[in-house]
Amino acid sequence: MNAFIKKNHRTLFYAAWLLIGLLQAGLTPLQDDEAYYWTFSRFLDWGYFDHPPMTALLIKIGYALFPNELGVRLMVVLLNTATVAICEALTERKAPFLFYALCGVLAVLQLSGFMAVPDLPLLFFTALFFYVYRHFVKDASPRNIVFLALVTAALMYSKYHAVLIVFFTLISNPKLFTRWQTYAAGIIALVLFLPHLWWQYGHDWISFRYHLFESNVNPYKFNYTTDYILGQLLITGPLAGFILLPALFIYKPKSINERALKFTGIGVLAFFLLSTFKGKVEANWTAPMVVPILVLCHQHLQQRTKARRWIGRLVLPTLILVAIIRFVMVVDVVPARVVQERFHYYHGWPKELSQRTGSLPLAIPSSYQKASQYWFYTGKPTYSVNEYIWRRNNHNFWPLEDSLLGKPVAVIDGAQPWTDSLQTPMGTIHWSVDSAFHSFSKIMIRPGQSTYEIAAGAPLNITARADVPLHYAAYLQQHPDVDAPVKIGLFKEGKLVHDLPLQLSVQGLVKSPQQSFQLPLSVPPGTYFLRFAIGSDAGWFTHNSDKINVEVKP
Incomplete structure (x- = not known):
């Protein structure tokens, strides 16, 4: 048995990783944001209010194969497995069992690795970027120039945070600015990214204006910074964060590629630390630094016997914790609102409401979450009427309001009198039938x-x-x-x-x-x-x- 494992350990590890991801993807109800990104795929385009289109494209492909939760997440699970494999390749496979242990203690790779959100393709293309960059700095051939340009464009199509990866890689190696091949790769990447920029131009640069001037702009609170620091320790663990995060800073790079990884990991952390003085920063925004953490900590811990032993000791407790969380995601057994709201609020009631409202589409006030979840679980187009006191989203741009103008629509929690009500895990939902719906957000x-x-x-x-x-x-x-x-x-x-x-x-x-x-x-x-x-x-x-x-x- 031991001989079999030694011979086939890599195949067993990746097969188990993929299988567990597929099972989790198929059994876990969609989160709000995943349902929202699924609606992106209903209107496949070169851009969206919130994000570039990569996530929508991946969902479109998977959902065409399996029209359910597994289909929404299929491509992301495959990319997550590929991300881990590329990271191992970046370590040159010097200590595979140490690498497996690091994957075991990095709970974020397991618990978010099946979710159809932009961070996952960003993580995959980050790993692929450094893999291609390693070849580019050794041999800037036309082939590697094109590969680097393709991956850079794919990074940008995944999430705007990709610009940080490119920026910190460039400043980690100033000689890049003296090579025409760098500019050639940049120009090709820019040409490939032009369709998205053209979409932004046609929509008055709405995504850039929102992210730069409207989103996350709040008076400073000290807990923005402390919550961010704690969040990063949890993301790089949660139990091993106190070992892994310092290792990123301590490790001395031994190659140009490792130097780029270190610059990117620390640079991303520092950038968002400074961003906490502008407003609240979500912990997942630093997702790209998982690649430097995984690769450089592997390199660092090979020479640190005591720390390596601690990682080994923390694998089993982390896996047990992850297993419990995985179970809670699938089965509604924890009476905690934060868990139920995220995974279990849409069991049953969307289909019951759909039966009561017949063939009518639905309009919901200022909740792309409810609108997206209802649409996914009933198949009925659902419009979020975004009120002026809340933020806009893609429902302000898609042809949903246009198609409903003057037509019968079931309206949730609108002005009284209500036709009926329904008890849901979120509380009582009141609804009425508007025989000629009127909303004018396109003006x-x-x-x-x-x-x-x-x-x-x-x-x-x-x-x-x-x-x-x-x-x-x-x-x-x-x-x-x-x-x-x-x-x-x-x-x-x-x-x-x-x-x-x-x-x-x-x-x-x-x-x-x-x-x-x-x-x-x-x-x-x-x-x-x-x-x-x-x-x-x-x-x-x-x-x-x-x-x-x-x-x-x-």
């Missing part, structure tokens, strides 16, 4: 400027123009009785201060797109922003402008 009101300055107590004068899509304009002209109100929300630090009602309706915007407003802002000096909003039948007001910054001077 955009654009002011003459994006920033205004006024003195405290002075009115704010704004001139704006409404862009009304032809489909909406034609419908409103044919239905003059449909006359939703328009208002402006005043916000400070992301929270609504109060509404500013306007003597204006959606019919007025169609008849006279150019409008001027004098707004009395009775607020203390400070930084605010405004947002136009148009009402809907259900009583919700949607996003109908970008942020309009206002500085109120003393």
Whole structure:
């Protein structure tokens, strides 16, 4: 038996890794974000509000083979297994059982390795990038130039954080800037990435504006930094983080490729540490540093007998902990809201509600999570009507609202009277049937400027123009009785201060797109922003402008 294991250990390890991932993928209910990315695949495109399109493409491929949870995650599970294999190749397979032990204590590779989220293709292409880069620095042949360009483009199509990997690799080896091959690879990668940039241009650079200026912009809190540090220790463990994370800093690289790995691992950690001073940072944003951790810790621990023994001792406790968490993901046995909300809230009730509402599509207020989960588990197109007090997402751009305009729709938790209600794990859901649904988030009101300055107590004068899509304009002209109100929300630090009602309706915007407003802002000096909003039948007001910054001077 021992001889068989010694001879076939690598095959056994990867077969077990893949099989466990496939079982977990098929048995675990979709998380909210996974269901959302599944809806991406219903509208395959070169870009999305939140992310580049790689995850949508992978889901599209897998779901075409298996139209269920396994199909959504199939390609990700395969990529996760390939990621581990490439990382082992980057270590030159010097100590395979140490490598297996490191995979065993890195719980994040096991517990997230089956989830259809952008971090997983990013992780795969990060590992592949360093594998190709190793060959490129040894031989910058035309073949390796093209391979490096292809992988770099795939990185960028996975998640925008990929730019950090490229940046830290470049600064780890300044000689790259003196080689024409580097620029050739960069130009080819840029050409391959142009379709996404063209999509961004056509959508007013919405993803870049959101991630750079709207998302994760909050007043600093000390716990943003402490939570981030603790989160990184847990990600690189959870039990072995105190060994693995310091090893990344201690290890002295022995090659150009290892130097790039170290620069990237530490650089990504430092970048997001600094980002905590701007707002809350999610622990998973540092996912690319798992590759440097796995590779460099393997190299470091070969010469550290005591630390290596500790890793060996922590494998079994970590695997037991992982096994318990895997079970809890599949079976609803833990009465903890955080677990139930993430994995078990969508058992049963979507299908029951679908039976009650018949063939009607569904509209849900400001919840791409509920909308996506309901759509996945019932097969019915479901529209998240994003209210002006929350953030936008892809439901603001897909042709869902357009297709529902003036048609019968089942509306969840809209204005009373309600037709019926349903008890769910999330609480009571009320719904009613809107015989002619009206929502107008595709109408955009654009002011003459994006920033205004006024003195405290002075009115704010704004001139704006409404862009009304032809489909909406034609419908409103044919239905003059449909006359939703328009208002402006005043916000400070992301929270609504109060509404500013306007003597204006959606019919007025169609008849006279150019409008001027004098707004009395009775607020203390400070930084605010405004947002136009148009009402809907259900009583919700949607996003109908970008942020309009206002500085109120003393």
